[in-house]
Amino acid sequence: MMIETRYTKDHEWVRLDGGIATIGITDYAAEQLGDVVFVELPKVGKAIEKGGEAAVVESVKAASEVYAPIAGEVVEVNSAIEGEPANVNAEPMGAGWFIKLKVKNAAEVGALMTEAQYRDYLKGL
Amino acid sequence: MAEPAAAEHLKRTPIYALNVELGGKIVPFAGYEMPVQFPQGILKEHLHTRAAAGLFDVSHMGQAFLRLENASGDVDTRHDAIAGLIETLVPGEIKGLKPGQIRYTLLLNDQGGIRDDLMVTRPADPKFAGTLFLVVNAGTKDADFAHIAAKLKGRARLDRLEDQALIALQGPKAAKVLERVLPGVAAMSFMTIAPFTWERAQLFVSRSGYTGEDGYEITLPGNIAVPFARVLLADNDVAPIGLGARDSLRLEAGLCLYGHDIDETTTPVEANLTWAIGKRRKMEKNFPAADIIMGQLFDGAKRLRVGVKPDGRAPAREGTEIVDANGAIVGRITSGGFGPSVNGPIAMGYVRPDLAKDGTPLGLVVRGQTLPARVAPMPFIPKRFHKP
Known part of the structure; x- marks a missing residue:
């Protein structure tokens, strides 16, 4: 079965696979941010609440927070983007992922937008 | 971000x-309504300017001629007269400008604070004798021009060049x-x-x-600005550059952004711009708040603008608190971000004078954490101005 990607109004994506959710920012968010020059990721083991700060991403111009769209415990972070922040722009939906969370409540993922819903949401912006 | 509701009042260059x-x-x-970036993005625009040539629309800046009301005498007498008038408002050596020479100076308030930083030019053509060409910041131009016109009323006339565009072409291939x-x-x-003619226009x-x-x-x-810009842009070495890269370029060059690094509360001494005070002007002490500024020159200021380089990769933005080794707040970052040519974070800010020496360790409070940084010499990149 194909793993579905869900989206948030803050332009993050979430991919749930066996209780572990991978989280990143969307193509749209990466485009809006511009060239990413710095990424700050949480420590593995950190418990993050839904809406809590999951990462900080900085472009040449400004710093932005990435908020966790779901609650969970950080089980892995993408250290590669700390060394090469440009990966976030190059492949935001793939190699530019931010963190993996052990999900507390899978229903929170189900409540997020589907790809079709997110596309409609972008049209309205 | 500014209020979208205000968009209808915005002007266009x-x-x-x-x-x-x-x-x-x-x-x-x-x-x-200004371009913050073009499709290639701030990072590439910045690097392109340092490698080739960048074209900037800076027509929002304030351009004006300041002319003597009653000009008489020869060319140098007229220049002396108009320079003497503007010198009552700025600390720069303006009388000493040769025909065609430009000077960076500061419009001061009566407390020694900086109302604006500006370029004052003595035109090359003798027919302009008794006239100065001024270029001031966009955000302050109305207040600057009103101030200058009021202070010099009856003696000099200020004519704003509203119909003129301003294009900057910057970089080693410019x-x-x-x-x-x-x-x-x-x-x-x-x-x-120097004056030039293009398509019969001056x-x-x-x-x-x-x-x-x-x-x-x-x-x-203004009516030939677009065709002229197109001619420059037709050159493969030229790319359009937005305000975002303009900001990172000037920050790497250690240059102040008005309203951020300097304002009405900072003096030229605090801002480390004492080089902009003319030698003769220091002796004559006849610029605004000369007593305050000369006092700071001799006795030192309470704070100084310095370059700051974080040890790590995290940028420290404007407003970031600067702390000493004990965690006490000793100043604040006034401009900060990522320097694409430096390939790392850079900043400037004000600190206590005893902490202003290059290499002094400082802390920067970023998102609640104190990150190590050091006072660093500016510019952050070698300047490459043209020397004949």
């Missing part, structure tokens, strides 16, 4: 339509590019102005800029 056509991301800035369009510009010295070309690179600023009639 004569180059606005071209900025949009080139894919510029338009944002409100100093009352204008001279080569512009020479093809305006033969003669490559021979100009840095910080001089242009004033200054060899100057605010990026730390060699380059030009071209004053030209």
